[in-house]
Amino acid sequence: MQQEIDQLGPWFHNLHLPNGRQTAPNHTLGDFPAFKWAELAPYIPADLSGWEVLDIGCNAGFYSIELAKRGATVLGIDVDPHYLRQAAWAAKQFDLEDKIELKQMQVYDIARLDRQFDLIWYMGVLYHLRYPLLSLDILSQKCRKQMVFQTLTMPGEKTAEAPEDFDINDRKRMLAETWPKMAFIEKRMAGDPTNWWAPNHAAIEAMMRSCGFRVVEHPGHEMYILEVDEALRKKQQWNQSEYLSATGQDWQEAVQEKVKDKNVYMEGRDGRK
Ligand SMILES: C[S@@+](CC[C@H](N)C(=O)[O-])C[C@H]1O[C@@H](n2cnc3c(N)ncnc32)[C@H](O)[C@@H]1O
Numbered sequence: 001m002q003q004e005i006d007q008l009g010p011w012f013h014n015l016h017l018p019n020g021r022q023t024a025p026n027h028t029l030g031d032f033p034a035f036k037w038a039e040l041a042p043y044i045p046a047d048l049s050g051w052e053v054l055d056i057g058c059n060a061g062f063y064s065i066e067l068a069k070r071g072a073t074v075l076g077i078d079v080d081p082h083y084l085r086q087a088a089w090a091a092k093q094f095d096l097e098d099k100i101e102l103k104q105m106q107v108y109d110i111a112r113l114d115r116q117f118d119l120i121w122y123m124g125v126l127y128h129l130r131y132p133l134l135s136l137d138i139l140s141q142k143c144r145k146q147m148v149f150q151t152l153t154m155p156g157e158k159t160a161e162a163p164e165d166f167d168i169n170d171r172k173r174m175l176a177e178t179w180p181k182m183a184f185i186e187k188r189m190a191g192d193p194t195n196w197w198a199p200n201h202a203a204i205e206a207m208m209r210s211c212g213f214r215v216v217e218h219p220g221h222e223m224y225i226l227e228v229d230e231a232l233r234k235k236q237q238w239n240q241s242e243y244l245s246a247t248g249q250d251w252q253e254a255v256q257e258k259v260k261d262k263n264v265y266m267e268g269r270d271g272r273k
Pocket residue numbers: 033056057058059060077078079080083105106107108122123124125128129
């Protein structure tokens with residue numbers, strides 16, 4: 001068993017296997033991600049029978065396994081075949097192969113998946129993306145009930161009501177601590193060249209609203225439980241053509257809606273009718 005664990009390494013998830021062994025007992029973050037799960041677990045229904053779950057960036061499958069243990073059927077996706085091999089092996093150890101399906105996919109590929117999910121598990125991936133908002137727009141289209149979200153953040157916990165509008169010369173207000181901001185990481189962070197964006201708390205809430213999600217719980221630092229809000233999601237429909245283009249779909253017909261609204265806005269601005 002230890003030989004198999006070593007052969008499948010290195011491990012980012014410290015799985016506690018049914019026989020008592022662990023896959024990464026000396027993890028630099030501690031007992032990861034068990035300590036994060038301990039914070040989240042009370043917010044997740046104990047019985048997930050009948051729930052369809054999407055675990056994005058499933059890695060070695062720690063969360064897929066915990067959610068499948070609660071009765072969910074899980075689709076775990078990851079870009080990296082190394083982690084998918086670990087997840088497939090781990091699902092077998094827990095006898096959960098029939099509850100956990102694994103696929104090599106990017107989060108953006110979900111746009112072309114003809115499926116909805118009751119729960120989307122979206123932890124530890126957004127800051128690795130170059131197109132983070134696109135991922136959230138895609139996921140709000142595919143979410144029936146809840147999304148559990150975690151990201152690396154930049155400092156700043158304060159929020160304020162977003163202004164309905166503001167003057168083009170009034171840009172200083174964007175420097176306020178409460179303004180939604182996302183820091184761009186051009187090179188490396190902690191030696192890792194795959195980190196791109198670190199939003200503050202206000203930006204997470206604002207981006208989520210803008211993509212059709214409402215924050216319902218904030219179980220711990222950098223962790224959020226969200227629900228789809230139909231009214232918010234509807235508001236974004238005027239921008240459907242960009243979404244369709246970005247996800248490789250026909251957009252020409254949908255752009256009429258956007259152009260029409262834009263023209264109304266421009267007319268109002270210079271006083272012409
Ligand atoms: C920091 S780990 C987080 C793993 C796990 N979700 C967690 O929270 O413990 C990021 C994972 O996302 C995967 N990943 C990175 N970019 C991705 C993408 N575009 N689509 C899907 N998975 C991605 C990585 O291979 C890695 O397994």
